[in-house]
Amino acid sequence: xxxxxxxxxxxxxxxxxxxxxxxxxxxxxxxxxxxxxxxxxxxxxxxxxxxxxxxxxxxxxxxxxxxxxxxxxxxxxxxxxxxxxxxxxxxxxxxxxxxxxxxxxxxxxxxxx
Numbered sequence: 001x002x003x004x005x006x007x008x009x010x011x012x013x014x015x016x017x018x019x020x021x022x023x024x025x026x027x028x029x030x031x032x033x034x035x036x037x038x039x040x041x042x043x044x045x046x047x048x049x050x051x052x053x054x055x056x057x058x059x060x061x062x063x064x065x066x067x068x069x070x071x072x073x074x075x076x077x078x079x080x081x082x083x084x085x086x087x088x089x090x091x092x093x094x095x096x097x098x099x100x101x102x103x104x105x106x107x108x109x110x111x112x113x
Contacts, residue, residue, distance in 0.1 A: 001056070001063070004043055008055045015054070 003018040004010055010018070016030040025033075034054055037043045042063065045052040068083075076082035087093035 001037065001042060001060075004037075004054055004056050005060050010054055011051050012054070 003015050007014065007018060012027065012031045012034055015034065016025055016027055019025065019030075034043060034045075034052075038045060038054075041057055043054045044057050045054045047053070072078060072080055072083050076086070084093070084098060088095055088098060
């Protein structure tokens with residue numbers, strides 16, 4: 001997905017070449033991954049000639065937010081607070097970072113009013 005987000009309008013071959021520095025994947029593997037991503041509605045394709053051209057259906061930030069919601073629902077009984085406390089307790093997030101996030105959220109709320 002990172003390659004498709006960075007390069008919307010990519011063919012399967014372009015994706016395979018683009019990720020080859022990180023992973024050596026067969027063309028059929030890349031096509032299967034793209035087909036699965038399309039079934040899950042992360043990407044869509046158009047046809048140019050006989051070539052499928054893929055584009056993301058949502059931004060990376062929105063997909064990350066949806067994944068976070070799934071984590072919160074699955075592991076924290078729907079409690080964002082439980083997730084954040086767990087991140088601080090396990091030293092994934094420092095209290096200072098949490099405070100900065102709270103300040104950003106507060107300033108966004110004020111801006112929207």
